[in-house]
Amino acid sequence: MNREVILAGRPNSGKSTLFNRLASAHQKVGNYAGCTVEKKTAFVQIEGGRSFEITDLPGVYSLKANSLDEEVALRHLEDKRDSSRVVFVLDGNNLEQELVLPLMLKKRGFSIAVAVNMMDEVRANRKILDLAGMTELAGVPFFPLAAKSGEGVDLLRNFLGRETEAKEGKQPAQPVSGIPHAEISDLHRKARSEARELNRLNKGPRENLLMARDLKIDGLLLHPVLGPLIFLFTMFVLFQSIFTWAVPISDGIEAGIALLNDHLKATVTNELLASLLTDGVLAGMGSVLVFVPQIAILFLLIGLLEYSGYLPRVAYMVDRLMKPYGLDGKVFIPLLSSVACAVPGILSTRTIESERTRLITIMISPLMTCSARLPVYTLLIATFVPATTVGPFSLQGLVMFGMYSLAVLVALLVALVLHRLDFGKRKHLVSFLNLPHYRTPNWPELLRFVWTRVYSFLRKAGTIIFSMAVLLWALLSFPGSYPGKSELEAKIAASQDKKEELKLLEDQKSALRLEHSYGGRIGKALEPVFQPLGYDWKLTIGILASLAAREVFVATIGTVFSLGAVDDDTEGLTKALREEKKADGSPKYTIATCLSLLVFFAFSLQCISTIGVARRETNSWKIPALMFAYMFAIAYTGALVAYWAATAFLA
Amino acid sequence: MNLWDAPFRRPLRILDLQGLGEEVRLVLTQLGLDPGETVEKMHLAPLRDPVSLRIGEQLFTLRAELCKNILVEEKEGATR
Numbered sequence: 001m002n003r004e005v006i007l008a009g010r011p012n013s014g015k016s017t018l019f020n021r022l023a024s025a026h027q028k029v030g031n032y033a034g035c036t037v038e039k040k041t042a043f044v045q046i047e048g049g050r051s052f053e054i055t056d057l058p059g060v061y062s063l064k065a066n067s068l069d070e071e072v073a074l075r076h077l078e079d080k081r082d083s084s085r086v087v088f089v090l091d092g093n094n095l096e097q098e099l100v101l102p103l104m105l106k107k108r109g110f111s112i113a114v115a116v117n118m119m120d121e122v123r124a125n126r127k128i129l130d131l132a133g134m135t136e137l138a139g140v141p142f143f144p145l146a147a148k149s150g151e152g153v154d155l156l157r158n159f160l161g162r163e164t165e166a167k168e169g170k171q172p173a174q175p176v177s178g179i180p181h182a183e184i185s186d187l188h189r190k191a192r193s194e195a196r197e198l199n200r201l202n203k204g205p206r207e208n209l210l211m212a213r214d215l216k217i218d219g220l221l222l223h224p225v226l227g228p229l230i231f232l233f234t235m236f237v238l239f240q241s242i243f244t245w246a247v248p249i250s251d252g253i254e255a256g257i258a259l260l261n262d263h264l265k266a267t268v269t270n271e272l273l274a275s276l277l278t279d280g281v282l283a284g285m286g287s288v289l290v291f292v293p294q295i296a297i298l299f300l301l302i303g304l305l306e307y308s309g310y311l312p313r314v315a316y317m318v319d320r321l322m323k324p325y326g327l328d329g330k331v332f333i334p335l336l337s338s339v340a341c342a343v344p345g346i347l348s349t350r351t352i353e354s355e356r357t358r359l360i361t362i363m364i365s366p367l368m369t370c371s372a373r374l375p376v377y378t379l380l381i382a383t384f385v386p387a388t389t390v391g392p393f394s395l396q397g398l399v400m401f402g403m404y405s406l407a408v409l410v411a412l413l414v415a416l417v418l419h420r421l422d423f424g425k426r427k428h429l430v431s432f433l434n435l436p437h438y439r440t441p442n443w444p445e446l447l448r449f450v451w452t453r454v455y456s457f458l459r460k461a462g463t464i465i466f467s468m469a470v471l472l473w474a475l476l477s478f479p480g481s482y483p484g485k486s487e488l489e490a491k492i493a494a495s496q497d498k499k500e501e502l503k504l505l506e507d508q509k510s511a512l513r514l515e516h517s518y519g520g521r522i523g524k525a526l527e528p529v530f531q532p533l534g535y536d537w538k539l540t541i542g543i544l545a546s547l548a549a550r551e552v553f554v555a556t557i558g559t560v561f562s563l564g565a566v567d568d569d570t571e572g573l574t575k576a577l578r579e580e581k582k583a584d585g586s587p588k589y590t591i592a593t594c595l596s597l598l599v600f601f602a603f604s605l606q607c608i609s610t611i612g613v614a615r616r617e618t619n620s621w622k623i624p625a626l627m628f629a630y631m632f633a634i635a636y637t638g639a640l641v642a643y644w645a646a647t648a649f650l651a
Numbered sequence: 652m653n654l655w656d657a658p659f660r661r662p663l664r665i666l667d668l669q670g671l672g673e674e675v676r677l678v679l680t681q682l683g684l685d686p687g688e689t690v691e692k693m694h695l696a697p698l699r700d701p702v703s704l705r706i707g708e709q710l711f712t713l714r715a716e717l718c719k720n721i722l723v724e725e726k727e728g729a730t731r
């Protein structure tokens with residue numbers, strides 16, 4: 001049987017950097033069975049065409065699991081206890097603390113090797129580590145390493161390559177999960193004194209240059225007054241960059257899609273096939289692709305902040321703010337990510353130790369104003385909110401800002417209610433944060449971080465949004481018959497040379513087709529449900545279509561108002577919405593309709609991808625069902641209140 | 652005295668972990684907050700909770716409610 005090499009260690013120990021160094025190619029990212037904790041495996045090529053498999057284990061501090069990551073790590077160690085070599089990656093400056101866990105595992109019968117990482121920093125601290133002495137005393141091989149620069153990686157690889165076959169007749173190690181507490185304490189005590197003993201072999205001054213530098217930077221970044229100011233400024237720059245840098249790229253993608261759209265329309269002669277390709281496939285793919293630049297930039301910046309060591313400090317600063325809501329500082333990162341998209345936001349909740357906090361965070365993440373809401377907000381605000389100023393601010397900008405603030409406010413209130421209801425299993429151990437060393441980013445690793453997130457967005461959102469777009473296209477295109485079809489088609493045929501008249505007739509045709517399509521019939525049937533919120537059957541179709549993905553609303557409304565593709569023509573849509581009249585000639589849609597729609601979109605869970613991810617993350621349909629229900633309830637009630645209040649006071 | 656009331660930037664010896672559940676106690680001791688170990692309070696968060704602690708050569712943050720359950724004493728004349 002082949003041996004598996006498992007890379008273990010505390011979070012931030014440099015495991016993943018070593019993993020990337022060892023595994024030059026063939027990396028596989030999957031999940032551990034039954035959950036979504038990321039499992040990274042790869043084959044390491046060695047001489048003679050042989051190879052061995054390595055796994056990058058989630059960070060682990062001890063044999064007492066305090067988070068989902070740790071639970072999964074311990075379970076994997078246990079599963080592989082008869083055929084693995086566990087390489088512990090430790091911070092060379094912190095050996096006395098970090099040697100405890102490998103020594104505990106050794107006492108349970110595991111084959112251990114220790115990779116003493118950050119040797120460059122150990123040398124900078126003028127420390128001399130007696131690796132040979134420790135190897136001899138502990139009976140475990142110690143290897144010097146600087147994973148970031150690649151120092152010592154070959155030596156370790158060669159060592160691991162020499163024993164790719166599992167030893168015959170070796171006793172499997174003892175289990176490591178579910179050990180009685182007293183036994184863990186006992187193991188810990190023994191390993192602790194052995195670690196102290198080993199560390200006595202090492203010589204050098206006690207001061208730690210890296211720590212001294214960290215503390216100096218902390219003095220500024222965690223300063224009672226400057227700290228929060230720097231934090232606010234960083235967030236401001238972050239959001240500015242997402243929107244200013246992403247817009248030109250998104251515009252480019254849109255332009256490319258429009259070109260392809262025109263090309264297909266011109267070359268594909270079969271009308272139905274052309275419609276499927278352009279209105280279905282291309283529209284569906286386009287609606288996903290335009291968000292990629294924003295998501296990539298957001299994750300690049302989040303990754304930069306995370307790898308530099310600043311983001312954990314932000315979590316530390318906001319921890320107290322989150323406490324009354326039953327949350328902790330760690331929820332900041334998922335909630336911030338959710339501003340781009342709730343899918344990666346929910347995926348990043350798995351570092352939260354407390355199961356309850358994690359579930360609450362998953363429940364409130366979709367309330368954050370994600371980028372899919374932006375096209376809807378932009379359309380509605382541009383259409384119905386006057387372009388005036390209030391003091392130095394634009395009213396439209398203020399409404400947009402109000403939507404972001406409302407989302408945060410309601411999310412916190414929901415968290416508070418869930419917290420008070422004692423939501424979820426109350427598995428809540430210790431909430432602590434590790435503040436890693438400040439570092440300059442490792443670019444290849446950072447780019448990999450961004451790519452895996454963008455890819456997961458593309459795969460998860462792309463497939464679902466794409467298939468929903470095609471389904472929606474079918475619902476809105478079939479059966480294709482409507483009253484007076486033959487007369488209208490005859491008129492169209494007769495006016496082929498009168499351009500303006502032709503356009504009018506074509507518009508009339510698509511409007512009629514839509515009204516009598518399956519989707520249109522569903523819209524009309526459900527109109528009474530949404531009428532109290534101020535929506536007619538046309539807006540109802542938009543709402544129903546947007547249940548798959550919010551941004552579909554704009555495209556659908558465009559189709560409903562027979563404007564064809566409106567992605568690059570919101571001005572036309574604005575005009576159409578403003579000019580829609582009731583039977584008595586008064587405007588059909590008002591500021592009240594606008595506010596009602598804004599509130600509805602702010603709170604309802606119109607996103608199949610989010611529902612899918614929440615199901616995978618929680619391993620049940622209960623949480624996503626609960627999410628959909630509570631968000632729909634808030635959205636409906638909120639929109640109702642907004643509509644009636646606006647009708648009473650503003651109209 | 653408890654860890655919350657203890658002075659900043661002084662080496663403190665952990666005496667006991669009191670009034671905590673067995674699981675919490677186990678997690679804390681394995682993190683290095685074990686009786687007999689040395690810990691140092693480094694910074695207070697701008698909103699006055701949590702506190703950052705130096706455990707070994709790493710920094711961790713811990714909330715007030717837990718710090719109040721950790722009994723410590725100053726290590727007289729000691730430097731790290």
